[in-house]
Amino acid sequence: MAKVINIQPVTRIEGHARIAIHLDDDGEVKDAFLHIMSLRGFEKFIEGRPAEEVPRIVNRICGICPWMHHLSSNKAVDGCFDVTPTPTGHKLRELCQTMAHINDKILHFFFLAAPDFVLGPDSDFAVRNVIGIVKEAPELAAQVVKMRQLGQMMLERFAGKAIHPIAGVVGGFAKPMTEEERIGLLTDTRTLLDFALFAMDFAKTSVFPKYEETIASLGTITTGFLGTVDDTGALQLYDGHLRLMKADGSITDFPVNQYDQYLSEHVESWTYGKLPYAQCWEEGFSMDLDAPKGIYRANTLARINVSETIATSHAQGELEEFREKFGRPAQGTLLYHWARLIELVYSCERTIELLEQDDITDTDIRAKVEPKAGRGVGSVEAPRGTLIHDYTTDNDGMIVKANMIVGTTHNIAPMNMSVKQAATTLIKGGVYDEGLLNKVEMAVRAYDP
């Protein structure tokens, strides 16, 4: 008899989602969906607000990546008020953004994703979580908790708040860094780099080899990719231009402020999440697994794919090894985890680079600002993908209009496709169990939505 398997809520992800797998009379998968269940409407309620206040409002879009919204928003307000942050203001922002990436990757890999790999996809659901890891591998867990906390407290110590930050301001930053703060952060980041290299090695020797078959197949689809690079094509997280890559490897580069000429958002009646696609490919939108149209992915794997190189040494070594093994662009959905760890290494190395620059402690941190009418588009690479804030202000510097495309959104169509691919491959003749349904969720978790 036809029925719907209702996986609700999708767990160990950031938001509110439901997976519905529709089986036909023979128990075969007829269709499968990832429904995004909630929407808050930030674009509306920042209307009328003084633009300089908005970076400390929109950070509440995401409690896991508030720095990304905070800084993307600050860049958009810089644009509205036509101001360029001072060099040190710019660097302090990038520093905080990069430090925030470190915590995020530790959180996702070890707290959210690892239970599937360390305890196994088929393990009892009641222990398949970070608390289960605390019991199963107490030393590893203690180390992970300590490292994530170290990263969070670095941000809090320097910038006042780690969650829902306030220290980025239009024109730059609200406080300079003292030499004492610099030395403290540098010491802690070196500890984190050691941990990042350990994590990379641990995953490559003890985790990924056990799941080679799953990594190659689970949720795997063929799409294009979106990320941010600099003029040499090197990976950038804070600033650069956008790059779309087709599945065949061909590339389109464009400036952030022209995003609306390259990307569009499709809407389906069954999900609050919009489904962005590459309108510049002029092929429309389709989630057909065999012949997708306009579909690209964002987040770690996408950035690793679109980048020619990574400008720090350890991460570049990892990129070369990854590319040797999986090609370019790599399409395996579970490779998001692998790419995430490469970015963890990069984030630590880049943080150290920034802290070693002489002018990071300069006190000229904020340019002169006057509210005015204008439009600004700001973007950063958030852990979950390219994050775009686009504001228009009136003569008093109040927001009249806003548009945002947040990181996770880019992956909503791909996640739907991966869910369908996973469900169709795994469920045959109406036979399924808890472990198998968890594997369908693993296809979503890889995207860290």
Add this chain to the structure above:
Amino acid sequence: MGVRVAEEWLHSCSGCEIAILNIGEPLIDILGLIDFVHMPVLMDHKYYGQLGDGKKLEIPEAVVGIVSGGVANEEHLEVLEEMRKQCKILIALGTCATHGGLPALINSWGMKAGIENSYATPTTDDCQVPEDIVPTPLDRVYALDEKVKIDIILPGCPPNPRLIAEVITALVEGRDPVIPGKSVCDTCPTKREGKGNVKTVRRFLENADFDPEKPIDDMRCLLEQGLMCMGPVTAAGCSRRGAPSCISARVPCRGCFGPVRKDGNQMLDMMNALASNGIDFKSVVDRRSLLRFSGAHGQLRQLPVPVRKAKEDE
């Protein structure tokens, strides 16, 4: 067996859950005292059974229930009512849960207008607003106590990890938790020199005046520097290193712990605070956003349609 705890998030951002994790190493000790039986961000318990074939949303029984986020759609309400039914003690965690939080800014327009606007942005294809399967929105964003009885409120955006640990530990030990009842100003170490000459407050377009090499208690009160700072009308609790969090970044307070008295009105209280210091409250730009963290409980209401706009619509 430890004390059973269930955790849920509603109209929220996950910052409260990250604040729980930011308890840090003491969290490992706390995990020895409690058993989480449901917590979507970290654990795999499902509403409709692990095989997805249940007909009714179910959350396991627990002694302590923790809910973050406000209530803005029918699914939030269903989950909240189930949590109330299954948990002996229900904690509203974070300012969204206690006062609506930032998402309640939409109450000036209503949920419907907020959602419609999202599907009318320039990059969105022509479409109908989604309404299949997805939960139907309520008219506005509600704080939890507008819908069910709440036993303990712990505001903050994010809430202070130390206070979360205190509340959980107190409940496990069977005592009353110690939660601060003062204002941000009461806990702020900046120098207050008296009323001075400030007659108006200005927007935060240039940084505060301070010596970065000197500690916070050497900096003059930001309100006395002429910056709009909501310390006088905001509940204390954010301090992590001896000063309120935003002040420690040399940035004025915007009220994220909600009003000092639970049913206070941060906008009216701030107007009074400014007036009593001889500051012209009309110099505050966008006064309604003084309620940006506490817009539930009917504090922020739908704006009347401007007269000119209404005429155009006719």
